[in-house]
Amino acid sequence: MVERRKPIPINKAVEMVMNYRLKGQKEIISIHESDHRRLAEPIIAKNNVPSFDKSPYDGFALRSIDTDKASTNNPMEFEVVEHIGAGQVPTKTLGKGQATRIMTGAKIPDGADCIAMFEICKSYERNNNPFMSIKRKMNKDQNIIKEGSEVLEGKVLIEEGTIINPGVKALLATFGYNQVEVAKKPIVGIIATGTELLEVDEDLKPGKIRNSNAYMIASQINKAGGISKYYGKLADEFDTSYEAMKKALDEVDILITTGGVSVGDFDLMPAIYEKLKAEVLFNKVAMRPGSVTTVAVIEDKILFGLSGNPSACYVGFELFTRPIIQHYLYNKKPYLKRIKAILADGFPKPNPFTRFVRSYITYDNASVYVHLAGMDKSNVVTSLANSTCLMVLPGGTRGFKAGDEVEALLLDDMYGQSDF
Amino acid sequence: MVERRKPIPINKAVEMVMNYRLKGQKEIISIHESDHRRLAEPIIAKNNVPSFDKSPYDGFALRSIDTDKASTNNPMEFEVVEHIGAGQVPTKTLGKGQATRIMTGAKIPDGADCIAMFEICKSYERNNNPFMSIKRKMNKDQNIIKEGSEVLEGKVLIEEGTIINPGVKALLATFGYNQVEVAKKPIVGIIATGTELLEVDEDLKPGKIRNSNAYMIASQINKAGGISKYYGKLADEFDTSYEAMKKALDEVDILITTGGVSVGDFDLMPAIYEKLKAEVLFNKVAMRPGSVTTVAVIEDKILFGLSGNPSACYVGFELFTRPIIQHYLYNKKPYLKRIKAILADGFPKPNPFTRFVRSYITYDNASVYVHLAGMDKSNVVTSLANSTCLMVLPGGTRGFKAGDEVEALLLDDMYGQSDF
Numbered sequence: 001m002v003e004r005r006k007p008i009p010i011n012k013a014v015e016m017v018m019n020y021r022l023k024g025q026k027e028i029i030s031i032h033e034s035d036h037r038r039l040a041e042p043i044i045a046k047n048n049v050p051s052f053d054k055s056p057y058d059g060f061a062l063r064s065i066d067t068d069k070a071s072t073n074n075p076m077e078f079e080v081v082e083h084i085g086a087g088q089v090p091t092k093t094l095g096k097g098q099a100t101r102i103m104t105g106a107k108i109p110d111g112a113d114c115i116a117m118f119e120i121c122k123s124y125e126r127n128n129n130p131f132m133s134i135k136r137k138m139n140k141d142q143n144i145i146k147e148g149s150e151v152l153e154g155k156v157l158i159e160e161g162t163i164i165n166p167g168v169k170a171l172l173a174t175f176g177y178n179q180v181e182v183a184k185k186p187i188v189g190i191i192a193t194g195t196e197l198l199e200v201d202e203d204l205k206p207g208k209i210r211n212s213n214a215y216m217i218a219s220q221i222n223k224a225g226g227i228s229k230y231y232g233k234l235a236d237e238f239d240t241s242y243e244a245m246k247k248a249l250d251e252v253d254i255l256i257t258t259g260g261v262s263v264g265d266f267d268l269m270p271a272i273y274e275k276l277k278a279e280v281l282f283n284k285v286a287m288r289p290g291s292v293t294t295v296a297v298i299e300d301k302i303l304f305g306l307s308g309n310p311s312a313c314y315v316g317f318e319l320f321t322r323p324i325i326q327h328y329l330y331n332k333k334p335y336l337k338r339i340k341a342i343l344a345d346g347f348p349k350p351n352p353f354t355r356f357v358r359s360y361i362t363y364d365n366a367s368v369y370v371h372l373a374g375m376d377k378s379n380v381v382t383s384l385a386n387s388t389c390l391m392v393l394p395g396g397t398r399g400f401k402a403g404d405e406v407e408a409l410l411l412d413d414m415y416g417q418s419d420f
Numbered sequence: 421m422v423e424r425r426k427p428i429p430i431n432k433a434v435e436m437v438m439n440y441r442l443k444g445q446k447e448i449i450s451i452h453e454s455d456h457r458r459l460a461e462p463i464i465a466k467n468n469v470p471s472f473d474k475s476p477y478d479g480f481a482l483r484s485i486d487t488d489k490a491s492t493n494n495p496m497e498f499e500v501v502e503h504i505g506a507g508q509v510p511t512k513t514l515g516k517g518q519a520t521r522i523m524t525g526a527k528i529p530d531g532a533d534c535i536a537m538f539e540i541c542k543s544y545e546r547n548n549n550p551f552m553s554i555k556r557k558m559n560k561d562q563n564i565i566k567e568g569s570e571v572l573e574g575k576v577l578i579e580e581g582t583i584i585n586p587g588v589k590a591l592l593a594t595f596g597y598n599q600v601e602v603a604k605k606p607i608v609g610i611i612a613t614g615t616e617l618l619e620v621d622e623d624l625k626p627g628k629i630r631n632s633n634a635y636m637i638a639s640q641i642n643k644a645g646g647i648s649k650y651y652g653k654l655a656d657e658f659d660t661s662y663e664a665m666k667k668a669l670d671e672v673d674i675l676i677t678t679g680g681v682s683v684g685d686f687d688l689m690p691a692i693y694e695k696l697k698a699e700v701l702f703n704k705v706a707m708r709p710g711s712v713t714t715v716a717v718i719e720d721k722i723l724f725g726l727s728g729n730p731s732a733c734y735v736g737f738e739l740f741t742r743p744i745i746q747h748y749l750y751n752k753k754p755y756l757k758r759i760k761a762i763l764a765d766g767f768p769k770p771n772p773f774t775r776f777v778r779s780y781i782t783y784d785n786a787s788v789y790v791h792l793a794g795m796d797k798s799n800v801v802t803s804l805a806n807s808t809c810l811m812v813l814p815g816g817t818r819g820f821k822a823g824d825e826v827e828a829l830l831l832d833d834m835y836g837q838s839d840f
Contacts (some may be wrong), residue, residue, distance in 0.1 A: 031620060031635060032650075035642045044536070045584060049801055051624050063624075085656070087616020088548055089627040107627035151801045160806055166643065167804030170636035170730060174629075178621040195550070196507020201452060201598040204471050206528035207509040212593035215451060216684060219586035222455045234528060310590060314757045339783040363759040366788050366825055381469055381594070384587030388835075405786055415808075 005284035013285045015420045023330040025184040034164045037182040038329040043158040046063050046175040048148035053108040061100040061112035067138045115143035131247035161330035183329040188226040189252035190214050192233040194259040195339030213258040213313045224325040288353045308369040315356045333416035336409040341370035343406050348399035358383045359391040370408045425704035433705045444810045446669035446750040454584045456748040457602040457694040463578040466595040467489030473528040481520040481532035487558045498551035501824045535563035564702040581750035603749040608646040609672035610634050612653040633678040633733045640737050644745040689725050708775045709734040735776045753836035756829040761790035763826050768819035778803045779811040
């Protein structure tokens, strides 16, 4: 009855899953709804920035030629013909001996070719008419921010797949992206299996536990940028489970089941995969937790059979499902960001398999430390809640001691990396 | 015309704003809608974990006393009276010489006081009845996970103010929080001022730029956990601006304006604050960018007058508005997480004021590096989009060189810190 399974290396497993990645659909939405979505088109500069020659200062726009003879002993006088603020448009072309009072950001009037800062000029009135004088020679183009000097029209500013953060949204607004093309969110179905499961609103009964995996995964899906669709929990019965999965597969882009993937007497998934004619990519991975993670494909759908154990379920999602969702969303860096960090706590027990340990990061004097989130038994229940990374401990014959450099996968980073 | 303002230190400014912090309202929502919200109640263990004595292994539940004489040469035989999976409840109380076949996670039957792993037992049938035998002495409580051994009922597991991440959501589900009390999101109004502003769907015109600040701030508000409400852009006209702000103040918890806070000829905010009878806490801060940031209070509303310059606007929000929103949401760590990092690029020009520079973090061999996001001119436009932190460069007479240790405020961290 107990089937023998050969575990495959974790890197190989990730590679096999990613061979079945699909790019998602695009949809056009309002800029107002675009926070935290991922671009399905690059942001391109639709105009020069600035889009007109502008002033960096409060001051006076002049013709530099008129200042040629200006010096401390020889102030040059100008008639101030106009006074413009930012957003006001100069209407007068400057002639010889004329100046325009101008504010920061305003457009340079025709005829002018330099800006003299307000502070180096003298302003006064004569016969109720405004005048100014200057004691310095100015050069052509002095203090003028030229059209296109920051960005030229047509330049690609932000790549597709980038998440829309406040700075990206500012760019969308700057270049008139009132509508923006974003990646459509994949619909990810969740089915929890296990006769021992109660729903969250049910009272505890002897021998039963509440279904927490489905809620946790729904949250992981949302965080990864998908839309979760919960199909409920099922008892370990073949026909009901098969029918529920068949129905769900018609409605989702990706289907996740939890539980039923072990080799115990009551674990039905292998038989269900067979009846669904799903191609099982692997059903055992050389890692802890999550070794019984199963991934299967049916036509263009991917089916993730995650463990019923909460930690294994969590890790299986982050390692295998999340990159598939990220790729679907056009992210060119679909994998969790992997950094090096100094192990803060000892981990003396060796394990032949690579372990992904619930952990959190701290910073001290420009160094990164990684701590176990569930050091003592009383923290086991809350350790997932307190985790900000998964520490990666390679399998082998030795343990790890405080001060060792180890790798950690950051769970809250939104940018990711291009290779696992 | 030009008013003299005395800049106050940045720490003092943050402290003055936080004196006017308000805790928000609570609301009860479904667990399904709770992702990324902040708890307004602690999560308390509503039952023991596990809630019954359970088995860690597949195996047989026995009475240890019946194995007293078991040894390699003297196997003890047991009648298997029942076979239970996880979630199935044992119905038979074990008598002398009886065993129950049990699966991982299942409840220990009455009468049993130990679990023998499947691998160390022998199973067989006689006369179509199941039997097992064991060659080892077992002890009382051996391999039994006792009720409450992980968490005792009543324990506070997660503090109020914590953000609901996938692990926290799993805890909510585990303890039957079908409904959860979360902090109500504050409504944050946005008014952009400036005659030079065009709306995002308008074509560029000479002398005009598109309003990007309002969109950027809406995104910052969403990211910080608030609800943004955009009141549109206004020309620099006193009456219209005053009326719009008065109306908005009746409808929001916090009001942000952008622009109009400089001391230029067209900047109206000071006069509007006066007519609104708002108490101005400060209108100049010893920092770059954002020195003209103004904060005022009217009854229980806080009014943030941010600069019209995009970088200054962004920084002003993160330093002053974000902590107010975070506190409103019960977060006990309302400030941006501040870490130390190694400066990757030189910054030779000194500045008398503390600077908050758009930057991003990289990791190398367990060290953290901070890089300028807009090193060359062509990156200025995209630098906010590429920033993941604000580098803090203290004011003074010297510049900074690559390799110096500096501080950085992390923009994407969701946990924060308790002091600025």
